[in-house]
Amino acid sequence: MKIDAIDLDRLRNETHYQFMLDYSNLLGAHPSVVSIVASLMPKFSELLAVEGKFVDAIKISFYTVKLAESDHRRDRAIVGFTTAVRSALHHYDPKFLEAAKRLEVCIKTFREEIATKTYMDETAAVKIFIEDLEGTFKEDVEQLGLTGWVEELAIAQNDFQTCF
Secondary structure (H helix, E strand, O other), X not given: OOOOOOOHHHOOHHHHHHHHHHHHHHHHOXXXXXXXXXXXXXXXXXXXXXXXXXXXHHHOOHHHHHHHHHHHHHHHHHHHHHHHHHHHOOXXXXXXXXXXXXXXXXXXXXXXXXXXXXXXXXXXXXXXHHHHHHOOOHHHHHHOOOHHHHHHHHHHHHHHHHHO
């Protein structure tokens, strides 16, 4: 059995806390090991609890809340745009209907990318989505009168990137 070395200095915040929590649980699962380090366990448990409080504080910090709010604004813009396009799929005018169909293909391509990604990957996908809406699909966006939604998405994206 080979034991891999781990550099604890590289672990930050939640990652470090989770590692130490797992380590504590592992010790607790093996009473023979606990008996060896019994004198150290109370202090270790106390420090682990303090670290947990700090991790919780970081999670609800101003920047974390602002980042989540920025992401929510961006998500609302995407949902609003998507809803408007889906509504246009029922339009009586064939020009509107064709524009909506083209935009729906664009949306489906990016919805998969956006919905399940990390903040960084989602940001990259939204950036490309906006570029497509302002470039390749610009006429379709204008045809449906959705330029305001694209502008709102671009502003929300910029706010998110600034905060991130």
